[in-house]
Amino acid sequence: MADTRATQRNTELDVVIATRDRPPGKLAACLDALGQQTFGHFGVILVDDGGRDPVARRVRSSHPGLPVRVVRNEESIGPGASRNRGVALSGAPYVLFIDDDCISRPELVARHHAALDRAGGPAVSLGPILAPPGRRMPPWTHWDADRLGREYDRLDRGESTPAWTHCYTGNLGVRRADFRAVGGFDERLARQEDVELGFRLSRVGCRFVFDPAAVVWHDSDRSLRTWTRIPALSARFDVLIDQFVPDAGRLPSVREDLLRRHWLLRLARRVCGPPAARRCAVTGAIGAGCLLHALHADRPSLAAFSLVWDLEYTHALAEATAASPRRVEQRAA
Incomplete structure (x- = not known):
């Protein structure tokens, strides 16, 4: 070195x-x-x-x-x-x-x-x-x-x-x-x-x-492809933190926060539960969010990307919490 x-x-x-x-x-x-x-x-x-x-x-x-x-x-x-x-x-x-x-x-x-x-x-x-x-x-x-x-x-x-x-x-x-x-x-x-x-x-x-x-x-130069991976990575590392430092109460805090999210986001999680529905919703929200941003309609654009984050995060969190500790660590690495 x-x-x-x-x-x-x-x-x-x-x-x-x-x-x-x-x-x-x-x-x-x-x-x-x-x-x-x-x-x-x-x-x-x-x-x-x-x-x-x-x-x-x-x-x-x-x-x-x-x-x-x-x-x-x-x-x-x-x-x-x-x-x-x-x-x-x-x-x-x-x-x-x-x-x-x-x-x-x-x-x-x-x-x-x-x-x-x-x-x-x-x-x-x-x-x-x-x-x-x-x-x-x-x-x-x-x-x-x-x-x-x-x-x-x-x-x-x-x-x-x-x-x-x-x-x-x-x-x-x-x-x-x-x-x-x-x-x-x-x-x-x-x-x-x-x-x-x-x-x-x-x-x-x-x-x-x-x-x-x-x-x-x-001054972030993060690409869309990189950004769309972050919610799932964050969910997996939240699970790892909960395993490494149990008294941090990371997962209870995360779940409490998810329950406080906007009712439309909570509804979308239920409607878009099946994998095909989630993929369609994420793809559609990204396209709509980019178009709205180009039109300077920032508030609905931000809402669209909130939907993307929420769906990807909650899906990965459900998968990670269902996995064994060893599998979670391998997938997060």
Whole structure:
């Protein structure tokens, strides 16, 4: 495993980023934004998870003034394991995770450092992951951004309480000591490892703090094909989390949330129970959602993609909970 040190200095906070085959322009934009931070005493640890095109040379030549330490896994070990490796190389008291396609506002690092420093004890700092302003995204990524944005609005208004369920590695700050105390990310999980980490941090007494000004813009390039796989993967990993950490109460929480969904979604689950009906409904909803989005009819477009997510998620959840633990783990991997 390669280790390239761009800087050697003490830092008060390290930004840890895992990357794998991200288009060069996206990664460069992420690092450019970090180079504009108002907070000076931080470093960046970039873990290249066995990508086809090693990033070390590109980073050194394009960002000579940014304190970046690049390490490379010769073979992919996964996002959780890569972030664990990044934290293991840090000597800073605080660690901030962002994704390699996130653009940070200039005050991001300062806001997270202040929140963790002010806490004076076990704490997790959370910030919004928002769609880039003025950009019209594809309808499926618009759906993702809308769902997250509404939850951040509730947090900002005090209608929702910051909790472990809001932990996303796109914008997540922790004390390194707390991270190490709970064992870091569970490397068996390839999805939702951040939420599961949040639960274990809550169990050791971490307080969750949300700062609406600690913003990153998420410029997602996810394809429709990739997006349509995510609901099923999320369902399978929810089942795995329930098996690995039974006291998290993940599945009871999920089922309670499903029962609170809009009555039309609950009706659609019953009507579209047979496989052929579900496939037809999903295909039709995707087509309708894309057409409505093109016509700038955003509200019904979002509703169509909510139907897609709900049908695919609930179908996979039913399959995963009926499977043996061994089969679930094999299928999720």
